[in-house]
Amino acid sequence: MTFSPERLSLGNEEFEGDNSSYVVRGEGETALIDTGVSTPETKRGFVGSLDAVGVDVAEIDDVFLTHWHADHTGLAGYVQDESGATVHVHENDAPIVEQDDEAWDSMYDEQRRLIDDWGIPDGKSEELLSFMEAMEPAYGEPPSVETFTDGDRFAVAGVELEALGAPGHTAGLTCFAVGETVFTGDALLPVYTPNVGGADVRVEKPLEKYLGTLVRIAERGFDRAYPGHRDVIENPTGRAGEILRHHRERAERVAGVLNDHGALDAWEVGAHLFGELEKIHILHGPGESYAHLEHMEDAGAVTSFRDGTVRYRLDDDGAVEDSFPGI
Template identity: 45%
Template sequence: MKRIRLGNAVFEGLNNVYVLDGETTALVDTGISTPAVESELADGLAEFGLEFADVDEILLTHWHQDHAGLAGVIQRESDCIVRAHEADAPLVSGAELPPSSDSAGRRAVFDRWGMPDAAREELEEVLDANESYREVGADVTPFADGDRFAVNGIEFEAVHLPGHAAGLAAFAFDLTAADTAALDDHETGSGRGDRGDTAAFVGDAILPRYTPNVGGADLRMTGALDQYVHSLVRVIDRDWSVAYPGHRDTITAPSRRAAVILEHHRERTDRVIDVLREHGPLDTWSVSAHLFGDLSAVHILHGPGEAHAHLEHLADAGIVDRDGTEYALVDADPDVRSLFPETRFCGRVEAETEGQ
């Protein structure tokens, strides 16, 4: 197994594409559909003596352009199988448009958030430009949670981890010393590898530096934060030895990293409550402004999306009440910890994270 790092100036940093080579050649994710990144991927494969036509299978962690964008391009050259979770398969195939690409759908969301005209105009320009990165038309083979795929004698289990995207899935497998050595040779550096260890390709379920956006990254979702919280608990409970994320470097303690992100969301919920306590009823955009300040580019989507996810979580718990576009605090002193599941890391991690 090898890693190719691809440029990405739009989202969370360099994309990782993992190459599972042997009798079968499979890729985990593909990178964004731009001519520059397509060339980078072709060059990266060439270093291993491979080209697009050699790819037999693609495992997609989720539908976002920077992960699935080149799947159709590769499939047209190789006739490979493209696998995506059943919730994301229609977006990868092009059978459905994501709400952020549909003008009527996103207009309804932005109205509900109270997004001002100037910010909306800037964001719509970004989203329209980003639409050119969304290569569609792959013939997708859907999978569900728990499905298993064998690649070169290694069995991969699909583990559904919704939150950042409705169909985000990890691919879990048993590590061998030989597998880890091959990855370490290409700067993934797991630091583990005893037989019996387990690992997973996790896409954007957890990232080593940033917190994956929840609420703005997939506008189809309701209850996004609640779903993501349970996905984090699932990562903690699986206790993988190492996780290979969609961006940046290997995560050598995935359970702890998931616990850190969970604590980050507890702290953010506290901040949302403080904002409403101090300023009274506010719409989503105003809460976002108090949390994140001025936003630009795609963060105009991600900031209020994250604020909305937290406000929705609080509304479902009866702590805030929504009237039109505004949310008002109805429980002045809620027990925030009770809104999040306890884990074995309770009280032993701090939210050491960046980004939304």
């Protein structure tokens, strides 16, 4: 039997554009892969989209969350309140999804430390912090969750979901495989690439972890991927290779910036790569630069030193190429 989930396209003006949530039905059960952001407009669209495929919110038995970001989890608490659904999330992201105060405070402290290390200017840091504070309601009411780890399997709605750890974008990002099909959340996207470095400051060596995720997806040889944004990916292995080459090329661009301008911090590198940044991209831009600079330092291409902010100088741009795996 062909596996064919039903896609819900959910509006999202707050972050990265429309989200894709998926309904899986079978044997009298209904499961949901991800939800949308918790805003009145998206909530109405979510309920209407479910109704269009013949599903009532109260009928949902399980919700599987790919990662903790609000545009994937914001309505999970609402669904659980309406249906009693079990909400599943990787153990690394669970404290954030449950809105544990200690976990959030620790993450905020790390963000503020990196704002200084990366050299984000005062005016831009104030804009960023104001944006993040304004977006707190987008996370909605916190659900109670059941945690899982990489490799766990779930028999639900007539299929078996296999949890495939896919860290990088967040610490606990997880893909869910059903045979030769995979739900990728933000680990694999059809048009743009997920942010690494700024999207979850808890992740150590985020680019190294994300490159490993791309290799893992490619090696599985999936026939089809259902991403967290936009349309189906018909060649997941090919797309994983494209994104890996994109990051290799970005590292080469970072090397070029340092070669042309001398020692720079992550904000200054990001300004050369991305131009003017606003809202959440004030964090994501230098975060992406930092992830590449750190990866390049591990490869012996750059050296970091502290001069007010953490700055990087180019030592050997030829070392960049060997630090990226091939697909």
